[in-house]
Amino acid sequence: MAGLTRRRMLGGAAAATGGLLSSKAEARSPDPLITELQDWASQTGDGVDATPYGLPIEYERDVIRRNVPWLTADTISSVNFTPIHALDGTITPQGCAFERHHSGAIALRKQDYRLLINGLVENPIVLTYGDIERFPRETHVYFCECAANTGMEWAGAQLNGVQFTHGMLHNMEYTGVPLRVLLAEAGADMSDQNWLYIEGADASSNGRSLPMAKALDDCLVAFKANGEALRKEHGYPVRLVVPGWEGNLWVKWLRRIEVVAEAVESREETSKYTDLLANGTARKWSWVMDAKAVITSPSPQAPIFHGYGPLVISGLAWSGHGRITRVDVSLDGGVSWEIARLGYRGSDKALTRFYHDIHWNGNEMLLQARAIDETGYVQPTKSQLRAVRGENSIYHNNGVQTWYVDSQGVVENVEIT
Amino acid sequence: MAGLTRRRMLGGAAAATGGLLSSKAEARSPDPLITELQDWASQTGDGVDATPYGLPIEYERDVIRRNVPWLTADTISSVNFTPIHALDGTITPQGCAFERHHSGAIALRKQDYRLLINGLVENPIVLTYGDIERFPRETHVYFCECAANTGMEWAGAQLNGVQFTHGMLHNMEYTGVPLRVLLAEAGADMSDQNWLYIEGADASSNGRSLPMAKALDDCLVAFKANGEALRKEHGYPVRLVVPGWEGNLWVKWLRRIEVVAEAVESREETSKYTDLLANGTARKWSWVMDAKAVITSPSPQAPIFHGYGPLVISGLAWSGHGRITRVDVSLDGGVSWEIARLGYRGSDKALTRFYHDIHWNGNEMLLQARAIDETGYVQPTKSQLRAVRGENSIYHNNGVQTWYVDSQGVVENVEIT
Numbered sequence: 108m109a110g111l112t113r114r115r116m117l118g119g120a121a122a123a124t125g126g127l128l129s130s131k132a133e134a135r136s137p138d139p140l141i142t143e144l145q146d147w148a149s150q151t152g153d154g155v156d157a158t159p160y161g162l163p164i165e166y167e168r169d170v171i172r173r174n175v176p177w178l179t180a181d182t183i184s185s186v187n188f189t190p191i192h193a194l195d196g197t198i199t200p201q202g203c204a205f206e207r208h209h210s211g212a213i214a215l216r217k218q219d220y221r222l223l224i225n226g227l228v229e230n231p232i233v234l235t236y237g238d239i240e241r242f243p244r245e246t247h248v249y250f251c252e253c254a255a256n257t258g259m260e261w262a263g264a265q266l267n268g269v270q271f272t273h274g275m276l277h278n279m280e281y282t283g284v285p286l287r288v289l290l291a292e293a294g295a296d297m298s299d300q301n302w303l304y305i306e307g308a309d310a311s312s313n314g315r316s317l318p319m320a321k322a323l324d325d326c327l328v329a330f331k332a333n334g335e336a337l338r339k340e341h342g343y344p345v346r347l348v349v350p351g352w353e354g355n356l357w358v359k360w361l362r363r364i365e366v367v368a369e370a371v372e373s374r375e376e377t378s379k380y381t382d383l384l385a386n387g388t389a390r391k392w393s394w395v396m397d398a399k400a401v402i403t404s405p406s407p408q409a410p411i412f413h414g415y416g417p418l419v420i421s422g423l424a425w426s427g428h429g430r431i432t433r434v435d436v437s438l439d440g441g442v443s444w445e446i447a448r449l450g451y452r453g454s455d456k457a458l459t460r461f462y463h464d465i466h467w468n469g470n471e472m473l474l475q476a477r478a479i480d481e482t483g484y485v486q487p488t489k490s491q492l493r494a495v496r497g498e499n500s501i502y503h504n505n506g507v508q509t510w511y512v513d514s515q516g517v518v519e520n521v522e523i524t
Numbered sequence: 525m526a527g528l529t530r531r532r533m534l535g536g537a538a539a540a541t542g543g544l545l546s547s548k549a550e551a552r553s554p555d556p557l558i559t560e561l562q563d564w565a566s567q568t569g570d571g572v573d574a575t576p577y578g579l580p581i582e583y584e585r586d587v588i589r590r591n592v593p594w595l596t597a598d599t600i601s602s603v604n605f606t607p608i609h610a611l612d613g614t615i616t617p618q619g620c621a622f623e624r625h626h627s628g629a630i631a632l633r634k635q636d637y638r639l640l641i642n643g644l645v646e647n648p649i650v651l652t653y654g655d656i657e658r659f660p661r662e663t664h665v666y667f668c669e670c671a672a673n674t675g676m677e678w679a680g681a682q683l684n685g686v687q688f689t690h691g692m693l694h695n696m697e698y699t700g701v702p703l704r705v706l707l708a709e710a711g712a713d714m715s716d717q718n719w720l721y722i723e724g725a726d727a728s729s730n731g732r733s734l735p736m737a738k739a740l741d742d743c744l745v746a747f748k749a750n751g752e753a754l755r756k757e758h759g760y761p762v763r764l765v766v767p768g769w770e771g772n773l774w775v776k777w778l779r780r781i782e783v784v785a786e787a788v789e790s791r792e793e794t795s796k797y798t799d800l801l802a803n804g805t806a807r808k809w810s811w812v813m814d815a816k817a818v819i820t821s822p823s824p825q826a827p828i829f830h831g832y833g834p835l836v837i838s839g840l841a842w843s844g845h846g847r848i849t850r851v852d853v854s855l856d857g858g859v860s861w862e863i864a865r866l867g868y869r870g871s872d873k874a875l876t877r878f879y880h881d882i883h884w885n886g887n888e889m890l891l892q893a894r895a896i897d898e899t900g901y902v903q904p905t906k907s908q909l910r911a912v913r914g915e916n917s918i919y920h921n922n923g924v925q926t927w928y929v930d931s932q933g934v935v936e937n938v939e940i941t
Contacts, residue, residue, distance in 0.1 A: 115647070115709050116659060140638045141650055147777075148727055151600045152628025155757045159588035159604065160580065160619045164756040166633055171576035183568045187576070194751040195699040196663040198615060202577045203752065211569025216583055221557045230532070233558055241834040242533060243881045246613040246868035280868070282612040282877075292532050310565055333750065334611040335620065339581040340572045360564075417658040451663035451697070464660045 116417045162202075169193070172203050175271055178259070184209050184311075186253070188274030191401075192408040195421060197248075197278050197451050197458040201338045204277035207253055207354065209311035212340040215360055220308075220344050222289075222328070226365035227301060229294025236344050239328060242284040242292070247327070247350070248457040250278045250425045252396045254353035254380055254502040260489075262498045264509075264520045269406040272508065272520060273399075276423075278458035281348050283329030286322050286364075295366045297323060304371045305347060308362040315356050315380075316370035317349065321394075325350045325456075328361065351427030351456040352394040353502070355380055385497025398426035398486050399505040400434050400461070400478035411467070411516030420463040421450075426480035431459040433479040438465070440473030440509060440523045441488065447476065472512040473523065489522065533834050579619075586610070589620050592688055595676070601626050601728075603670070605691030608818075609825040612838065614665075614695050614868050614875040618755045621694035624670055624771065626728035629757040632777055637725075637761050639706075639745070643782035644718060646711025653761055656745060659701040659709070664744070664767070665874040667695045667842045669813045671770035671797055671919040677906075679915045681926075681937045686823040689925065689937065690816075693840075695875035698765050700746030703739050703781075712783045714740060721788045722764060725779035732773050732797075733787035734766065738811075742767045742873075745778065768844030768873040769811040770919070772797055802914025815843035815903050816922040817851050817878070817895035828884065828933030837880040838867075843897035848876040850896040855882070857890030857926060857940045858905065864893065889929040890940065906939065 155161070163170065172187035179185040186207040189199055206212070217236040225231040253275035259265050266272050290297060301319040306312045317326070327348040330337065337343040342359025349356040355375065370376075370392075382390040402422040405411050411418060424431045431453065435444040447461040461476070477486040489506035496503075511521040572578070580587065589604035596602035603624040606616055623629070634653040642648040670692035676682050683689050707714060718736040723729045734743070744765040747754065754760040759776025766773040772792065787793075787809075799807040819839040822828050828835060841848045848870065852861040864878040878893070894903040906923030913920075928938040 115711070116705075117649075117651075117655060117709060138638065138650060140636055141640055145636070145725070147630040147632055148725055148729070148779075151727055152625065152630035153756075154600070154602060155589070155604050155623055155625070155629055156591055156602065158757075159590065161589075161755050161757060162579070162619065163577065163753060164631065164760050166631075166760075167753045170752060172572070172578075173576065174573055183571070185571060185573065187572050195661070195748045196697045196751045198697045198750045200618065200750050200752050202579065202619070206572055208569065208572070212572055213564040213569035214581065214583075215564055219557055219562070221555065223558055232534075233555060234534075237830045238534060241830060241836060243865075244612070244836060244838075244867065244879060246877050280613045280615045288533075292534060294532070308562070308565055310568055312565070331612045333615045333617050334613045335587060335617050336580060336584045338578050339570075340575075340578060343581050343583075362565075413654045413658060419658060419661060421661075448660075450661065460663050462661060 170203060172205065173270060175266065183211055186275060188270045189277055190270050191274050191276065191403045191423065192269045192406050194403070195460070197453055197460050198333065199277035199279055201279065201333055201335070201341065204279065204341065205253070205275050206340040207275065208309070208340065209313055210309050213309045213360055214339055215308055215344065217344045222345065222361060223363045224289060224293040224295070225363070226367050227296040228366050232293045234289070239284055239330065239345065242288050244282055244284050245327065246280060246282045248278065248280045248454055249348060249350045250276060250456060250458045251354045251357055252276045252425070254355055257504040258501040261500055261504055264522045267520045268408040269401060269403050270408060273401045275354070279332040280334065281327055281329040282331035283327035283348060286326035286328055286347070289328055290322065290366070300368070302367050302370050304365040304367050305358045305361070306363040307358045308360040313355070313358055313375055314371065314373040315358060315375050316373065317356060321349065321352070351396060353380065353396060356394065380502060382496065382502050383499040385499065393503055396427035397503065397505045398424070398428065398431070398478040398480040398484050400424035400476040400486060401508050402436070402474050402476050402510060405474065405512055405516070405518050406510055407518045407520055410518050411512065415467055415469045418465050418467040420465060420474065422461055422476050424459045424461055424476070424478040425453070425457070426478060426484070427456060428484065429455050429481040431478055432481050434459070434461040435477050436463040437475040438472045441475050441507065469514050471514060474510040474512060475507050477507050587620060589622065590687060592683065600628055603692060605687045606694055607687050608691050608693065608820050608840065609686045609823050611820070612877070614870055614877050615750065616694035616696055618696065618750055618752070618758065621696065621758065622670070622692050623757040624692065625726070625757065626730055627726050630726045630777055631756055632725055632760065634761045639762065639778060640780045641706060641710040641712070642780070643784050644713040645783050649710045651706070656701055656747065656762065659705050661699055661701050662744065663697060663699045665695065665697045665871055666765060666767045667693060667873060667875045668771045668774055669693045669842070671772055674921040675918040678917055678921055681939045684937045685825040686818060686820050687825060690818045692771070696749040697751065698744055698746040699748035700744035700765060703743040703745055703764070706745055707739065717785070719784050719787050721782040721784050722775045722778070723780040724759070724775045725777040730772070730775055730792055731788065731790040732775060732792050733790065734773060738766065738769065768813060770797065770813060773811065797919060799913065799919050800916040802916065810920055813844035814920065814922045815841070815845065815848070815895040815897040815901050817841035817893040817903060818925050819853070819891050819893050819927060822891065822929055822933070822935050823927055824935045824937055827935050828929065832884055832886045835882050835884040837882060837891065839878055839893050841876045841878055841893070841895040842870070842874070843895060843901070844873060845901065846872050846898040848895055849898050851876070851878040852894050853880040854892040855889045858892050858924065886931050888931060891927040891929060892924050894924050
């Protein structure tokens with residue numbers, strides 16, 4: 108940043124005008140937005156008492172979750188994607204954080220909430236919402252990524268927007284009770300070979316098996332996100348948080364935890380959430396979300412609208428194995444790489460925001476980003492990934508994404524072959 | 525936490541029942557919420573496509589900003605307080621983050637936005653919103669506290685709720701361009717003795733003088749909060765972020781920055797935002813928000829509803845001088861202190877969440893918390909503060925707050941004399 112204080116970025120074009128793109132003629136005529144008294148400076152604005160819980164201003168009405176109609180045709184089992192092309196920083200507001208449900212989002216009052224912990228336990232227990240609030244709690248920021256994020260891209264570039272290719276992703280500050288504390292309360296048999304079978308209170312129940320070691324490590328029985336109560340569609344009043352692992356394990360409307368001697372092999376972990384390989388066999392228990400980065404701007408929904416000159420390239424990186432230590436950016440489709448600036452370095456298993464500041468001269472670009480995490484793992488190209496996994500899978504696609512930028516700043520989802 | 529895995533917290537009372545408060549007779553009768561099929565488990569829930577930008581579930585309708593009617597009688601110049609009694613973690617959702625305005629919240633479109641930097645500069649510049657997005661940006665979490673937070677308590681305990689005594693406070697992840705970068709673009713004279721005069725685009729303009737050293741240190745010209753655009757009432761599309769300093773300096777709808785040789789001594793820094801002392805003189809330029817902690821639960825709006833036994837005491841701590849290093853909690857009005865657990869340790873000039881887990885036997889309590897920051901500063905008692913500052917002030921009251929808890933768990937705002 109020190110260098111920036113000694114040179115000008117936009118130069119004279121921005122002086123006394125409406126900015127870089129103004130022509131010289133315009134540059135000399137007064138800008139009425141500066142020289143004339145405007146309504147908003149001569150009249151009082153709105154009060155806020157009428158909106159005790161506020162919404163975004165109307166001008167931001169396009170920054171919303173969106174679905175892909177052909178992907179989930181009904182509202183019972185659907186997914187809505189985070190508008191990551193329009194966001195910055197790392198925190199995802201709950202209002203536009205992606206959500207996936209298998210039988211609708213249910214409305215469950217706190218007074219009707221019960222959590223049963225049974226199975227291989229000394230004392231089966233039922234906890235009310237109030238009970239859960241009495242155990243020592245923790246607060247952590249974690250990303251949550253659907254295993255199917257980027258899943259439509261296995262066979263080639265398909266969806267023209269980072270909201271759709273990478274938007275099954277959010278990052279929130281969760282508050283809850285460590286799962287290990289509640290297992291101790293029930294006197295659970297915490298032997299390493301045991302599993303937990305986790306169910307939600309909705310009709311799908313979304314039952315999943317969780318290894319005991321993960322349960323004892325960092326899972327949270329969470330009741331707040333970004334400071335406030337979970338939203339209905341995120342599992343109000345209580346959901347499981349399974350840091351770094353696929354979102355489907357983060358069971359919402361958490362109803363029951365059964366300690367079992369063997370994995371259940373439920374419908375959710377056999378018909379779905381296994382990875383079909385090229386040879387026709389399927390990988391199972393592929394829970395961890397491997398390191399991944401993507402450029403969120405410029406991207407197809409966030410083209411370059413301001414012409415040539417200084418350009419901020421910005422994106423997100425994350426790893427289910429820990430912290431992001433480096434992000435590389437390429438402007439030429441992976442031929443050469445530069446190290447991006449980590450603009451906000453996330454904590455363990457949380458999103459990191461990266462920035463790469465360039466001077467764009469209007470050349471076509473093939474933009475890529477790749478993540479490196481604290482284990483030394485380097486995010487693979489799509490070709491490298493397909494060589495191992497084939498093209499039949501849905502889940503765990505963390506291949507490097509390519510955006511083609513034309514000379515007008517229009518951006519497209521492409522593949523380098 | 526290790527100890528907790530070896531003993532039970534709620535004990536047998538919670539087993540197979542609705543929790544600790546159930547009588548023994550009830551403990552043996554089946555809980556239909558566990559044994560019977562419920563509507564929400566047999567019918568599908570709502571889709572989410574209809575709420576592409578979601579709001580809290582209806583059951584949380586009380587978790588909203590509130591005003592104090594007698595404090596600001598009109599909507600033109602009013603303040604709405606964050607419901608910190610109902611929040612946890614550290615992030616404040618924009619929807620319920622406090623806001624203060626002096627002539628209403630104005631609706632200013634990005635295309636109508638201009639920022640003029642003039643005065644002692646080589647090149648006066650006007651920046652559009654798009655221009656600002658082209659400079660290298662940063663992301664940081666900072667608290668914003670109104671100088672008048674806790675201001676009604678100078679002469680004694682008055683408002684019975686932490687939302688009202690301490691709720692002129694929020695903590696968000698801001699993204700923006702360092703102010704020093706824009707000053708460099710204008711070729712500003714960055715001499716230490718210079719000041720900036722900062723104005724907003726609303727009718728009040730809320731002009732304030734800012735010393736050059738602070739401007740060059742950590743101020744941001746911010747356009748995102750918690751990842752998304754600023755809300756209208758928080759200064760959409762651009763506000764100034766002045767980390768650790770009183771909220772009134774965080775000028776909203778930022779319109780003009782003039783580099784000046786002397787402080788302007790504007791209406792906002794003479795008629796208001798100076799601190800009247802006991803001898804009739806006033807302190808000025810008291811910008812930094814000193815270290816402060818408060819227990820948010822239990823508190824008057826968050827009484828203990830679950831009877832005796834395990835109790836989580838939770839609160840917030842912050843300092844305009846840097847990081848919080850320790851929070852002490854007292855159950856007996858400051859006679860004895862214990863060190864609280866820092867549940868989420870905030871970064872520099874950001875909120876820290878603390879927890880203190882106790883077993884409450886129904887004894888009356890006088891709850892207090894005090895913050896210690898990285899400079900070694902210890903938050904003063906109200907008596908210590910009044911000895912220096914008198915009782916005539918409005919601003920910068922960071923005295924230790926006392927909550928009286930009766931044997932039924934009802935909580936009141938009191939003073940220890």
